[in-house]
Amino acid sequence: MEITLENADEVYAFYGAHRQPVMRARAAYAYLAARYRPAISYDDGARDQTIEMRRRNVRFVVCANHLSDKDQFVLAATAFRTPLRRLIGHIRVLAKDELFDDAKQRAQIDVMGGIPVFRPKDHQMRAAVAAGRQMIDVCVDRATRYGDSIAVFPEGTCNVTDPSTLLPIASGIGHIAHGIAENVEVALLPIGIAYPDDTRVGARVMMGAPELIDPAATPAAITRRVRTRLQNSVSDARGVLDVA
Template identity: 50%
Template sequence: MDVELAQSEAVYAHYLDHQQDRVRAKLMYGVLAARIRPVLRFTARDHLVRAVRSGRPLLIAANHVSERDPLVLAAAGFRSPIRSRIGHMRVLAKDELFEEAGQRRKIDTLGGIPVFRQKDHGVRAAAEAGRQMFGVCVERMVRGDSIAVFPEGTCNEGDVTQLQKLGTGIGHIAYRALKAGVDVSLVSAGIAYPHRDDRARPIVTFGDPVDLTRFKDETPAALTRMIQGDLQGVVDEVCRVAV
């Protein structure tokens, strides 16, 4: 089955139940960690350990400043307390990454779920696929999986110290998961490259987990604004040490 917008229903039916080989997943994450060697920082490492051990699904939100970011985040995840979630971690990735068969196998092993972006397919065409994608994310979280998102949607080509405005997709995922009774913890991850050179050894800061059940009565837009504020705070932290 090809990952194409015209058959998005079949695509998301597949990724609703797809399970990567957990041994291969851990191996791939480990190889990335050894190659990339990200420098890790934590706002409150003990709180992150507690959130991971709680068994609650994590909603990981990361900023996007380089095409390397998904691999960097995977490498950082392996070196962090989040490692134990590998094999039960889903990562939203643009659909074009699933086009070539060899690359798709790698993305599938990393836990990828394709996203048909509005900027690539148009608002109307991508809207229904987006709703289907939200449904898959929520069901995976109901089953205990965690979800990683780059909610800016595209690389920041401007001032990397300031987040671009987040799309409301991450707010919709959080909102629907909370309405489904999932106790979700938000973990913001700030990625930066020293001297803004994405060939340099990256720095990743994990923020203090936020219990989103405190915001279960908020709208998707309000949740998105809250996530933007939390992620911006972590980006501020990582950028301070990456200059």
């Protein structure tokens, strides 16, 4: 199966039913944790609250800022070194479709829980928006029916201008979180990333406290809340970086 916009129906039917090989996923996350070695800090109560919600089977919508093509590896390493480790094998990560072009790389991304995203900036607008609705439906279904958590880089593109300030947040994360919240408990979990140098090793990572999403909140309100919470975590991560 080709990962193309023209083939979106088949693509999302596949990823709607796809199962990660849990043991291979854990091994891959462990390898990335050893390679990238993020230094992790927690907002007040964040670690204990994450554990408590995980035990209650609350789903998470994990959001992280996007600074480089290594961010997904740092986020995976962070998951392995935090209470999210227990969820490995049930974390789906949204990734741009071009990362699935190479067969070998696609196999690795599938192990890591990737779901392709056809961004309007890269494709014909109307078709990409329609595919985006399918992607949102897949995320909501996977969280509701299979207990998966969803990880998103909601800026949608690398921030190469000012790493201290988020780019505009795409509304898809609000629609995903809203759809999940209508069915099961789900919490927003912001993770801020700051890099000390160009190696991407030893990133300073700030895990914010998880926040339950009100099912009555609109997607737009949730998107605004994502921006506020994630910006706070980014600022805190950079504060740790400045002190180091």
